[in-house]
Amino acid sequence: MSNKAIVTRNLTKKFGDFIATNAITFEVDQGEIFGFLGANGAGKTTAMRMLCGLLKPSSGEATVAGFDIFTQAEKVKQRIGYMSQKFSLYEDLTVKENIRFYGGIYGLTNTAIKNKTAELLHKLQLEKEAAHLVSSLPLGWKQKLSFSIAVLHDPSIVFLDEPTGGVDPITRRQFWDLIYEAADRGVTIFVTTHYMDEAEYCNRISIMVDGRIQALDTPGRLKEQYRAESMNDVFLQLARAKPAAANP
């Protein structure tokens, strides 16, 4: 079994004649923080859904946590955590109820759920809010809670789809402290974002344009390669240079 967290070879997804993800090939190390960037519609969510075992690829190959996403999608799902801006917590359940609910879904024992709940509430300093409805929490707190729940079952990889949309840079920075902590424990982080300050926090970044990976390296090397001051400059250069008819 490969010690790589993710390996893809020419992974492709077509919707009819449209190629949403076009022969992407890359590897992610265990414990790496891997940023998956691209403009709106570049194909990030499609790629991520395939890697999570939620969407069947059209062609190519990929393993996640050592499991084949074509033939072992259920095993993949057991080994990963997932958080998206659009789908995460139940607003009409309390903080504690959400933790208990997801702990149950992930198959944790009652004792494990109890211990993890106490640990998590303490770490996020949410003890006083434990019995409050999630809908009453500020967005930044919801995101931190949602991330902590996504790693409740100690997955080897966590997929984060635009996890920090709509919050300020300071709150985003606090969220990233949680990400670093998980990566230090060996959890692989696969994260999509539109915020270039977050891109700088990643160990390596890939940038997708029209379904293809156009660049992949550390933020430092990408800035060197594109003679750019910031990741934002790199991103804009790639987006501007995009071929007019990359898709049929």
Ligand SMILES: Nc1ncnc2c1ncn2[C@@H]1O[C@H](COP(=O)(O)OP(=O)(O)OP(=O)(O)O)[C@@H](O)[C@H]1O
């Ligand atoms: N089920 C589907 N059927 C047809 N086309 C789809 C389907 N899902 C996605 N697409 C198309 O594939 C392309 C890539 O979409 P995707 O959601 O993967 O992009 P994205 O990079 O995640 O964008 P965003 O940042 O806006 O979420 C888009 O043009 C989208 O309209």
